[in-house]
Amino acid sequence: AAASSGGLVAYADSGSDAAVEKPQLPQRKKVVVLGTGWGGTTFLRNLDTRLYDVQVISPRNYFAFTPLLPSVTSGTVEPRSIVEPIRRVLEKKGEEIKFWEAECFKIDPQNKKIHCRSNLGTNLDGNGEFLVDYDYLVVAVGARVNTFNTPGVVENCHFLKEVEDAQKIRRSVMDCFERASLPFLDEEERRKNLHFVVVGGGPTGVEFAASLHDFVTEDLSKLYPSIQHLVKISLIEAADHILTMFDKRITNFAEDKFGRDGIDVKTGYKVVKVSKDAITMQNPGTGDISVPYGMAVWSTGIGTRPFIVEFMKQIGQGNRRVLATDEWLRVRECDGVYAIGDCATINQRRVMEDISEIFRVADKDKSGTLTVKEIQDVLDDISMRYPQLQLYLKSKQMNGIADLVRSAKGDAEKESVELNIEEFKKALSLVDSQVKFLPATAQVASQQGQYLARCFNKMKDAEEHPEGPIRIRGEGRHRFRPFRYRHLGQFAPLGGEQTAAQLPGDWISIGHSSQWLWYSVYATKQISWRTRMLVVSDWTRRFIFGRDSSC
Ligand code: FAD
Ligand code: MG
Ligand code: MG
Ligand code: MG
Ligand code: MG
Structure with a gap:
């Protein structure tokens, strides 16, 4: 154990004026937050950090505004513009909050400890491992990409989950164009290099395909006039339609627009294998077909992180796919552990059970x-x-x-x-x-982070009055109302300055006006004025000069 709790407490209490001003809080409970994504960061921003000894652990020392990742792949927005250093977020709280760039690889709920590992340095044992104690643990580690064990995907496909992924995709697109321009390639080879395949017709895959199409037609076609007619974009989806989580009108509009744009939408095809040169897909009618490709992006859904799978086994959730919490976001049978965002799902209690x-x-x-x-x-x-x-x-x-x-x-x-x-x-x-299962979105993760922070802010009060104010008949008193999700609507950017928006009450809007709504919502949702300025100036630069194609 490199970091014992004794050492941590000493560090927290070491001669700060804040401690003098608030003598009533000598023994603050330890809150450990895992993850600095949508859930974790929103929790931290809303938490009254004077009340707790807060420690944050994440392998990334920044928050990333994921909805703009597809824009990074085409250079519409710069990577720097969508990330906010977590230390800057914490500094704004004005309290001493510890951050460690490390990942948790094991949760020990019996002893209320987590095992972490940093790859930035080593301790006396020669590894980067350390233990952290908690009174309350907020698990907000998100999800991993899911390849469904399809052979060759990890080796040959790009994912679009992190900022680095978006940067790699951008570089790879440019490499494909430069490779296709080399003097010694024949036309077939050029075609192969300029075949871009997107696997997965959900919001991310669709938005990426649309932004790639815009990048190619608006910017790259001018720079590579002799090969632009060889470019092809394919979108492969196993279900019968793309964007199935949206209203039928949006799905139809998107499929029609992609059809007009020349994006080859292949629905009902399941990718079964990816090799260095070809993607093999299956359709009940056709059997296996293999197509050569230059670059592929895999975007078919998310899965549970391995250490969360282990944790689930430990606490008797081994038969589940996703970590379950109750409606107060507490992990069942696990004192002091909460889980929010993509790594967890709320197990809504059934009326018929009760x-x-x-x-x-x-x-x-x-x-x-x-x-x-x-x-x-x-x-x-x-x-x-x-x-x-x-x-x-x-x-x-x-x-x-x-x-x-x-x-x-x-x-x-x-x-x-x-x-x-x-x-x-x-x-x-x-x-x-x-009973509705909540989608794996930033909207859900951030509302959960906000809800949980509010609960934590009132926890002391609740402990002094254990008979909570919320009475649920048949169940006694609870300290807090259960979490309730408020759906504010969802966008599907479709390229060409057109966006589909599905707002509450089945209000559908498709076209240029919703694109402006999209710009204003995403500018507003930025977590700092700095990133807001950067994003808006990136958009402006794009309008005036087009996208940058150097890489
Ligand atoms: P994340 O935001 O993924 O954060 C997880 C955090 O945990 C990260 O900081 C990670 O580094 C950290 N972590 C990982 N492993 C460990 C570990 N072992 N120990 C400690 N920390 C760890 N949602 C929308 O609502 N609207 C959109 O338009 C939208 N667009 C998207 C576009 C893309 C390309 C992607 C990938 C996602 C998009 N989403 C969108 C979904 C949204 O990003 C996720 O639902 C949201 O990020 C979930 O928040 P989270 O806090 O659960 O996880
Ligand atoms: Mg998070
Ligand atoms: Mg995030
Ligand atoms: Mg969830
Ligand atoms: Mg009666």
Whole structure:
């Protein structure tokens, strides 16, 4: 153990004026945050760091604004413009927060310690390993890319997950153009080098294909006039459509636009192998086909990091694919451990699991039946605990619980109906079909980071009053309301200054106006004025001079 907790405490308390000003906080609990991405950084920015002894561990000492990564691949935005050093974020908090550039490789929940490793230096044992104690651990380590064990992908494809990935892709695109220009290649070889393949028709793959297309047609075609007609972009998707998480109108528009742009959208094809020179894909109708390519980007989804898989095995979640938390973002059966963002998923409790308890609590007069009023009295509590109930009522266009009761009894009945337990079960039997899994997005990760920070800010108060203010009938009192996601909408940039936007309430907008909305939203969402300035000036430079093609 290189870093014992004793040493850490001594460091935290060493003669700062802040400690003198706040004598009421001598024994601050240790909060350890793993990860400086969307979840971890938002948590830190919202945490009242005076209340805790905070330590941050991440193999990257910066936050990256991932939604602009596709723009980095084409040089529309510079890499520097989308990263913010984490030490700068921490410095703004005005407290002494420790950061270590290292990765956690093991969580030990029994002893409340994590094992970390830095590759920047070695300790006396000759490795870069050290132990860190925690009282509270916030796991925000994101996900890894998922190759589905397809042979050759790791060796031959690019990923688009980190800033370095985007830079490598950009260099690789330029190399393909320069290689295709060499004097000794025949036309077939030139074509191969200029065949760009994107695997995965989700938002990232689609946006990358669109931005590559813009880069090629708007900038590179002028610089490489003799070979520009040989360029081909293919987008391969195993499902029947691209952008399946969006509204059908957006999917159709995107497929049509890509068709007009000459992007070859191959839906229903599954990539089964990638070699240095060719990509092999499969379609039930055609069998295997192999196509030569110059550069390939793999963007088919995410998976769980290996050390999280190990952690899940330790805590009895070995049969799951993703680390589960409850609705308060606590990892179950694991005191003091929280998980947010792409590395975790909320296991929403089902109404049907608790139906008897709900009935018992709602039946105040112990009559063995529920009146509409009795149900209404507990409706707010039920809706807070089980958000699927409101979604269900909405999906059935029911105005309230009275409708539900009536539908369970048959329409002819009057206001005075009462439900027995069997009828109550029947009325709510389909509610759990509306349980929604949250998408792996920055929006979710940052809302979770913000929610968790607010809980932490009030934790002391909550500990002094263990009977929390939030009463959930049948479950007793909780300190905090469960996390509730607020979907603010989603963009799908499609190239040519056109973006599709799907906003709450199924509001769809496609075209140039949503592109401007996109610019303004992403400028606003920047985490510092510095990156905001840089991004906006990159966009301006692009409008005036086009994209830079040197690399
Ligand atoms: P991340 O942001 O990935 O952060 C994980 C952090 O953990 C990183 O700092 C990492 O270095 C660190 N870490 C990794 N391993 C360890 C370890 N062992 N120990 C300690 N630290 C570790 N979402 C949107 O909402 N809108 C978009 O437009 C959008 N566009 C995207 C475009 C691209 C190209 C990509 C890749 C993603 C995009 N996303 C978008 C998704 C979004 O980036 C993720 O959902 C979000 O980053 C998840 O946040 P997170 O904190 O869970 O993980
Ligand atoms: Mg994070
Ligand atoms: Mg991030
Ligand atoms: Mg998640
Ligand atoms: Mg009753």
